[in-house]
Amino acid sequence: MKRRELLSLASLPLLTACATPPAPVSPGEAALNATSAPAAGPAAVMGPPPPREWRAAWVATVANIDWPSKPGLSAEAQQAEIVAMCDTAQRIGLNALILQVRTANDALYESKLEPWSEYLTGTQGQHPGYDPLAVWLREAKARGLELHAWFNPYRSRHSSAKSPVHESHVSRTHPDWVRRYGDQLWMDPGEPASAEHTLAVVSDLLSRYAVDGVHIDDYFYPYPITDPATKLEVDFPDEPSWQKYVAKGGSLSRHDWRRYNVNTLVQRLYAMAHEVRPGTRVGVSPFGIPKPGMRPAGISGFSQYDKLYADVELWLREGWMDYLAPQLYWPRSQTAQAFEPLLQAWRANNPLGRPIHPGLFTSRINDTPQSWQPDEVLAQIEIIRQQSPGSGHIHFSMVALQQNRKGLADALRAGPYAAP
Numbered sequence: 001m002k003r004r005e006l007l008s009l010a011s012l013p014l015l016t017a018c019a020t021p022p023a024p025v026s027p028g029e030a031a032l033n034a035t036s037a038p039a040a041g042p043a044a045v046m047g048p049p050p051p052r053e054w055r056a057a058w059v060a061t062v063a064n065i066d067w068p069s070k071p072g073l074s075a076e077a078q079q080a081e082i083v084a085m086c087d088t089a090q091r092i093g094l095n096a097l098i099l100q101v102r103t104a105n106d107a108l109y110e111s112k113l114e115p116w117s118e119y120l121t122g123t124q125g126q127h128p129g130y131d132p133l134a135v136w137l138r139e140a141k142a143r144g145l146e147l148h149a150w151f152n153p154y155r156s157r158h159s160s161a162k163s164p165v166h167e168s169h170v171s172r173t174h175p176d177w178v179r180r181y182g183d184q185l186w187m188d189p190g191e192p193a194s195a196e197h198t199l200a201v202v203s204d205l206l207s208r209y210a211v212d213g214v215h216i217d218d219y220f221y222p223y224p225i226t227d228p229a230t231k232l233e234v235d236f237p238d239e240p241s242w243q244k245y246v247a248k249g250g251s252l253s254r255h256d257w258r259r260y261n262v263n264t265l266v267q268r269l270y271a272m273a274h275e276v277r278p279g280t281r282v283g284v285s286p287f288g289i290p291k292p293g294m295r296p297a298g299i300s301g302f303s304q305y306d307k308l309y310a311d312v313e314l315w316l317r318e319g320w321m322d323y324l325a326p327q328l329y330w331p332r333s334q335t336a337q338a339f340e341p342l343l344q345a346w347r348a349n350n351p352l353g354r355p356i357h358p359g360l361f362t363s364r365i366n367d368t369p370q371s372w373q374p375d376e377v378l379a380q381i382e383i384i385r386q387q388s389p390g391s392g393h394i395h396f397s398m399v400a401l402q403q404n405r406k407g408l409a410d411a412l413r414a415g416p417y418a419a420p
Helices: 027-033 076-092 131-141 192-208 239-247 256-278 312-318 338-346 376-389 398-404 405-414
Strands: 055-061 096-102 146-151 155-157 178-181 184-186 213-216 281-285 394-396
Touching: 055 146, 055 192, 055 398, 076 096, 076 131, 076 405, 096 131, 131 146, 146 192, 184 192, 192 256, 213 256, 239 256, 239 398, 256 281, 256 312, 376 394, 376 405, 394 398, 398 405
Parallel strands: 055 096, 055 394, 096 146, 146 213, 213 281
Antiparallel strands: 155 184, 178 184
């Protein structure tokens, strides 16, 4: 999630761009609505609305983006960093943290289903000497902070991984579920066992840890890669699962079948989370541009509907989430991906009135010539407040606030977060 490539992806050519009325139901949607997947009404399982403006930050653990600051720190040093981040969150005025607990079929908590993450010790499968999630929960709760558990549903090995794959990793125990795509491994969404495994992982965590929510980001089918020799886009290598689907009489087109796979996981994840831990909130943080045909005039860019096979508008319409956090990672002045029209578009595509907490690219404040100024983030928060009073937002990511880049943390504390 939150890849730096998002800025360039936004400028890719898109298929169409026009009005905001709901698009016709696709064959994939019709098939999904006819399945036997859990069909509990949205209002029946929806978690309680946030009682206050939601001021959250993502804590990314993949590649040690936020925490731990590097792999191999002692258990004491890792826990000191947890305390420091929770202190910063409380001091600034945040009220929620979203901790990445599963980066790539690994775990940053005690799990019998997946190996310990290498981003803790430097070696996948090596016990860090304590239970990180238990400590995060303890420290967050002591400061009045919600803690949401953030999962990557399908990614199996990240390009930053260095240590050998542990014998308990899914790429070794079930290699038939896993595909290599570029320099990463992915569980194939077309293999039903992949979805079952992800649901089992989330259910297991919810049954043992009192987290406030479950969170998934924008990585469904992977972002497309280009063959360096041909300069052509490389299709995801799901031929084995596709052929199994066809052999069983499947009639969807390949793209609709891919969307069906993802739709089914999202629907089942939502129902399961509320069944296992009633009252938990399920959040989805997709790429920030709506699908072609549901965008405001002048907005263009990457289509997650066509490339990641994520029909986010369907999920929002059906109520398969308790909050939506579209990654609006562009400045107000970037016309083709302008912040305010995108926020308005997501609000317009929200018939059930689910809370919308936009993701802000806070880490774009850095020491490069392309850095944003803190005023950009402050202005975006003001736009959110004007459009959706009492709603909220999420910072990507916590490290920018922890480092108080260009005085941003101070500016938040003295400005928009001055009042509780």
